[in-house]
C-alpha cells in the first residue's frame with residue numbers, strides 16, 4: 250500500500266488547476282446507462298472511483314473509452330448484464346447509483362447492498378423506498394437489492410425523510426424514464442444535483458427545480474446521446490484553500506466555481522483569510538495564524554461534511570478554541586485520534602469536537618481511514634515540524650487527482666512512497 254512522506258514547514262504559493270468533481274462525475278457516468286446512444290463526458294477526474302465506475306459499466310456490457318486525458322465516451326446500448334457485484338460495490342459505495350438507471354432502462358437490477366463504511370452506517374433505505382413508490386418490486390436477499398418492474402416505472406410523489414444526495418440522484422435518474430411525473434420533496438440541493446439534472450436535460454430529460462428542495466421530473470420514453478462537461482470539484486478546491494491557509498500561504502485555484510463554496514469561503518474569511526474571486530477562480534492569502542472557527546455540518550447550502558476534517562486540522566493549528574459539530578455521519582471523526590498523535594488538543598463529546606489551537610504539530614506515522622480524513626492528515630503534515638508519514642492513501646486516491654503533484658507544484662515537500 251502506498252503512503253505519503255511529508256516534510257512540513259513550506260508555505261504554499263502559486264496556482265493550482267482544480268479537477269472535475271468526483272461526486273458529480275459518478276452519477277453523470279451512471280446516467281449514460283439511460284440511453285443507447287453515445288454520451289461524451291469531459292472534465293472527468295482521473296481517480297480510483299472513476300476507474301471503479303468504468304469497471305462496473307464494462308461489466309454491465311457498456312462500451313467505455315477514454316477519448317483524451319479527461320474525456321470519456323460511454324455507449325450503453327450494448328448492456329446485457331444488470332448486476333453490480335459485492336466485489337465492486339464494497340470498494341465504492343456510489344455504485345448504488347446504477348440501481349435507478351438499470352431499473353428504469355431494463356426493468357431489472359441487482360445491486361449489492363453497500364454496507365457501512367468508516368464514517369457511518371450509510372443505509373440506502375430511501376433509495377429503495379422511492380423506487381417502490383414508483384411501482385418497482387424490490388426484495389433484499391443475500392446481501393443484494395433485487396429490483397424488477399414489468400413495463401415503465403410510474404411517476405410518483407416521493408417525500409425524502411432525510412436529505413440524501415445519492416438518494417435524490419438515483420430517484421431523479423429513475424424518474425427520467427418513468428411514465429408520468431415524479432415529484433421529489435425534501436430533495437438534496439447540492440451543486441452536484443444541479444450538474445446531474447443539467448446532464449440529464451442535455452440527454453432529453455425534463456427535470457426542473459434542481460438546486461431547490463423540490464424536483465419535478467416529467468418522464469420521457471427515451472433519452473438520447475449528449476456531450477456534457479462535469480462541474481469543478483468544490484471539495485478539492487476547499488481542501489487546497491485550507492492547506493494554503495494553515496501554511497499562511499497565497500494560492501489561486503483555477504477552473505473552479507466560487508458560487509458552490511459560499512459556506513466554506515465564509516468560514517475561511519472568518520478564520521482571517523483574504524479571499525478574492527472571479528467567475529472561475531478563487532485566490533486566498535493568509536498572512537497570520539488562522540483564528541479558530543466554529544463549524545456545524547448540514548446539507549447544502551450549509552457547511553459540507555466533506556470539508557469537516559480539513560477544518561478540524563485548521564482549528565487544531567488556530568489561535569483560540571472552537572467547536573466542530575458533525576450532523577450528517579455518526580462516525581466521521583476518525584482523523585481526531587491521528588491528529589492527537591501529532592500533538593493536537595482535541596476533546597470529543599458525542600458528535601462535537603472541541604479544539605484548542607496549538608502553535609505547531611509534530612510529525613508521526615498516521616493512518617488514513619477515509620477520504621477526507623486522509624486529506625486532513627496531509628494538511629497537518631504540511632505544517633508539522635518533523636516528518637509525517639500518512640499510510641493507506643488509497644483512500645485519498647479515491648477522490649483527489651494527483652494530489653501530491655499539485656501540492657509539490659505549490660511548494661510542498663510531499664513524496665509518494667510505493668508500497669507492496
Ligand SMILES: CC(=O)N[C@H]1[C@@H](OP(=O)(O)OP(=O)(O)OC[C@H]2O[C@@H](n3ccc(=O)[nH]c3=O)[C@H](O)[C@@H]2O)O[C@H](CO)[C@@H](O)[C@@H]1O
Pocket residue numbers: 272275343369370371372373374375376377411412413414415416554555577578579
Ligand atoms: C458519491 C457522493 O456523492 N457522496 C456524497 C454523498 O454521499 P451519500 O449520498 O451516500 O450521502 P447521503 O446524502 O445519502 O447521506 C446523508 C444522510 O442520510 C442518511 N441516509 C441516506 C440514504 C438513505 O437511504 N438513508 C439514510 O438514512 C445517511 O446515513 C446520512 O446520515 O453525500 C454526502 C453528504 O453530503 C457526502 O458526504 C458524500 O461525499
Ligand SMILES: C=C(OP(=O)(O)O)C(=O)O
Pocket residue numbers: 272342343555620621648
Ligand atoms: C464520503 C465521500 O465519498 P463517498 O460517498 O464516495 O464515500 C466523500 O467524497 O467525502
